[in-house]
Amino acid sequence: MPIYDFKCEKCEHQFSEMKTIANRDVPLSEPCPKCGLVGCVVKEYLGAPAQMLDTKYRVDSKHNMGGFRDAMERMSERPGIKGTPDGDRIKAKYCT
Ligand SMILES: [Zn+2]
Incomplete structure (x- = not known):
């Protein structure tokens, strides 16, 4: 059985x-x-995990830019994109 935490707002x-x-x-x-x-x-x-209480932790924060940048870099390396102006643009925009 889970333990729940309660608090009296009065006292x-x-x-x-x-x-x-x-x-x-x-x-x-x-x-x-x-x-x-x-x-x-x-x-x-x-009992909430610390990251839920940390308001600085947001999915769109710098925190997750690494993964996004990785994904864009992989995309720019794909055949058909690599070496094209689009590939260069993705690289210049996300991978610097
Ligand atoms: Zn009370």
């Missing part, structure tokens, strides 16, 4: 509970275990 109390996937939202409608208020428990995503 900032954080807690984890083991829940079945079907019951993962149950604590949201239950009272906070610390202050007893109902309706202020929210889900926390403490």
Whole structure:
């Protein structure tokens, strides 16, 4: 059973509970275990992979340019493209 992290928005109390996937939202409608208020428990995503929390990590960032450049370079080397003005243009634009 996965462990879900919850947090009370009122008293900032954080807690984890083991829940079945079907019951993962149950604590949201239950009272906070610390202050007893109902309706202020929210889900926390403490277990999310670091890259999901890192806003600098984007698929269109420099991070992935390497792969894109590689692909363009391979394309410019393909027969029928290599040595043509198109091939040269791709190389000049993406492979420098
Ligand atoms: Zn609370």
